[in-house]
Amino acid sequence: MKAAVIPEVNAPWEIREVATPRPGPGQVLLKVHACGLCHNDLWTAQGVFPFPSCDPAITGHEAAGEVVEVGPGTTSRQVGDRVGTTWVQATCGRCSSCRGNPPLTGSSGMTCAAPVMTGLNVQGGHAEYLCVAAASTVLLPDGLDYVTAAPVLCAGYTAWSALRASEPQPHERIAVLGIGGLGHMALQYARASGFETVALTRSPDKHALAAKLGADLVVRDGEELREAGGADVVLVTGTSYEAATDALRGLRVGGRVVLATIDPVGSFRIGPNAPTFWARGQRVLGASHDGLGYLTEALDLVARGDVTPMTEVFPMERITDAVDKAARGEVRFRAVVTY
Ligand SMILES: NC(=O)c1ccc[n+]([C@@H]2O[C@H](COP(=O)([O-])OP(=O)(O)OC[C@H]3O[C@@H](n4cnc5c(N)ncnc54)[C@H](OP(=O)(O)O)[C@@H]3O)[C@@H](O)[C@H]2O)c1
Ligand SMILES: [Zn+2]
Ligand SMILES: [Zn+2]
Known part of the structure; x- marks a missing residue:
């Protein structure tokens, strides 16, 4: 597959051919259609936040796409589902924070000793395909297109x-x-x-x-x-x-x-x-990502047309333009990259 790889801290992102991931237990494989560019992606790539520890380094946590394969034991999602993914995919379930059984949120992700974070310690969404925990996805409302859905997945x-x-x-x-x-x-x-x-x-x-x-x-x-x-x-x-x-x-x-x-x-x-x-x-x-119920509400308000993300759409070949323009603060108001 093609993916936007960050070669090293502060280096221009490059579209490269990399291995297509395969879904493990409880995961789904998505064909990513659109992924928003969050300010946190910029800081991750600039080394302001820890550089992605996945290899190759691929960031992005606003990916919307279609399920094309389900991993062993995955029952909540099916091939053909249109889903959005989230930044915190899973927590370890065993650390002192997880022993309180908190829901999957930005808070439980940041307090867990070993969380799974899309685009930080596992592959992110700036790629043609992405494997994520099915439990961290939400079904997109009917009629909501991928480009419009993407900014809701973190910003919204x-x-x-x-x-x-x-x-x-x-x-x-x-x-x-x-x-x-x-x-x-x-x-x-x-x-x-x-x-x-x-x-x-x-x-x-x-x-x-x-x-x-x-x-x-x-x-x-x-x-x-x-x-x-x-x-x-x-x-x-x-x-x-x-x-x-x-x-x-x-x-x-x-x-x-x-x-x-x-x-x-x-x-x-x-x-x-x-x-x-x-x-x-x-x-x-x-405040952070405070529960998938809130994400569903946020998506529904967009699907109803009450709220409309303002996007600038870049095909993946123009990923460096998207990153540069976002870094200059000139995007109105979310750069969304299509894959
Ligand atoms: N809590 C969470 O879970 C979470 C999730 C995602 C992002 N974030 C954080 O949310 C923030 C915004 O992310 P974003 O993706 O929306 O970024 P963005 O699109 O780049 O927008 C950032 C805005 O910050 C303002 N700004 C920039 N430089 C500034 C300065 N020196 N002084 C004052 N204001 C300045 C600008 O607004 P004006 O031009 O209107 O002044 C700019 O539009 C970041 O700090 C990011 O880390 C938090
Ligand atoms: Zn974000
Ligand atoms: Zn934990």
Whole structure:
């Protein structure tokens, strides 16, 4: 099969002929049709996060495709099923975290001593074929095409999980910080759920787009958010904890700031920007892939047309263009590679 191989840290990705995987017990083999490019893929390839330990190094965890073979003992999926895959494929079942029998989530994956992580320690989805644990797949809603489904499998899943984690109340105002892959989905999910929605973006060229995606208001930073009356929830979906710290200026009494962002260098601080955080009864929450039920909800909202990922589609031969453009922050808003 052909796959997008990352030769070494920071090297351009290359389409190479590699061995096609075969499904083991409990696995399915997918013909990948589309795989989104997450910011975490970039950081993995740049060595900001640990470089993929699979050989050859193939990353990607937003793969949507068709089951073409099932491994021994696989009963939940059949040949011909249209499925989406997820980043955490399995946990070890034996470590101290697994002994609590947590569900398959970003949290259980990150706390397990020996998890199976798509595109990190096993082959990822930027390839023509991919073997994954059947239990980590979801059946795609009928009529939802692969390119549109792909960004939901991480960006949409995380954005919806972050909104769910904030437990928004009917009258509340939701701000989304960082309008990228996750952020443009979070904005739409909040709007589709009926909330007044604020986009917080440092990119002036995104103001009109954010409004088009459903933002009732677009602001530049925490101070502008505060001047505009603040928000009950800030969904932090950009790449910067510094920006999240700044956004605290605009958090209302009883407000929640939800960190979906993974910032490998900056820090989130409750300091001078939020001097009365304690008295205002505010909370800081983390969010990740918080359960396959949420992923199903996120996919259903897209299948119904309430939320539509904005994608730029690249055929696999143009993988380096996709990676370069995403790294420059110029993709609006998710690069999806077709295989
Ligand atoms: N929790 C999870 O499980 C999970 C899953 C996937 C991704 N993530 C994390 O989510 C974040 C976003 O991923 P993505 O794929 O959506 O990335 P992306 O498409 O590249 O978007 C990132 C956004 O961050 C903002 N940004 C970039 N540089 C910034 C800076 N220096 N200061 C402030 N804001 C900046 C930009 O928004 P504006 O132009 O609007 O300012 C940009 O659009 C990453 O940190 C990633 O690690 C977490
Ligand atoms: Zn991701
Ligand atoms: Zn474990």
